[in-house]
Amino acid sequence: MIELPFQMDFDLNFINKNPDNNVLNRIYSEISNILPNPEVRIFIHTLNNDIVNFLEKLYLNGNHCKIIIQNPVAADNFKEISKKFELNINITDENYNFDLLNDYIYNLIIPVNISINLYRYIKNINSKNITKITIEHNNKNVEYEKLKQEINLLKKDTLISSKCFLIPYLEENEAEKYYLNNKAVRPFLTCSALWLSPEIDNEGKINMPCCNTGMSVLDFDFFEIWNSSEINNKREILQLKKQFNICKHCKKFYENNFLIVEDTILEYKNHKLIFENILNPVKSAPIIGIIQENNICMPTPIYSEEELKDISSSGLNLTVILK
Helix, strand or coil: EECCCCCEEEEEEEEECCCCCHHHHHHHHHHCEECCCCEEEEEEEECCHHHHHHHHHHHCCCCCCEEEEEEECCCCCHHHHHHCEEEEECCCCCCHHHHHHCCCCCEEEEEEEHHHHHHHHHHHCCCCCCEEEEECCCCCCCCHHHHHHHHHHHHHHHHHHCEEEEHEEEEHHHHHHHCEEEECCCCCCCEHHHHHHCCCECEEEEEEECCCEECCCCCCCCCHHCCCHHHHHHHHHHHCCCCCCHHHHHHHHCCCCEEHHHEEEEEEEEEEECCCEEEEECCCCCCCEEEEEECEEEEEECCHHHHHHHCCCCCCEEEEECC
């Protein structure tokens, strides 16, 4: 058993093809050997018996599993599976037949570009069976001004907007950077996925958006790959650059970040701030506050100007704001 000072989370990307049992067994062997128990997200098109058995083993091992099924062709076992696992339906086809889902109560994930008339699309599919609609930002074939209009229509419809959540959460100036120009979003942050969030494909290969080693857990222990020179070199480059060009439009960037402080000292606007570590974990947010406690600085995610005001008036020693 390998004990880590932090928690990892694994993305298993089986959208294109389900892995065979050999791959599933190796992945389970590697994940189950890590403490604290990693969280697991599995992206899949079809839930066959091998996948269900694999998930059952992870469940018994104490791993929290989130299942994202893309354009499912049937929902026969969804109700039973959702008793143990967080289950989400990812719809990427504008003409998807929702009758296939029967009466199952579900959480829905859709990309913003599923329809140019996003509001009308969501209004048409909305039903009592949908408890939550997660709308994912996506920069492919999106007319930003039209998208803003559609989102405003959603916000005005209180019956629907109470179910809808946009991810990642972007301030208006961030959304303009995301869709309209080449400027980095949240340039003060660095994605932590190369350290904490490996992605494994159906062949057992570590296949990250920013790093593909070609090495599979069928041939190597996971940590042989994860600590390989190829991935370590990528980490070194990322520490220097803070972000790769693809970071801005990558889902992983908007989940967990590092605030990188070289030599543990940050000199910013006449402040000299001392941190315990070079890599300081923090949730991705449009504003990062630096709070001082016992002369040590800690980054804190802040998601709105209102939250910033609350923290500022709370008595916490909020020294610097990055935004």
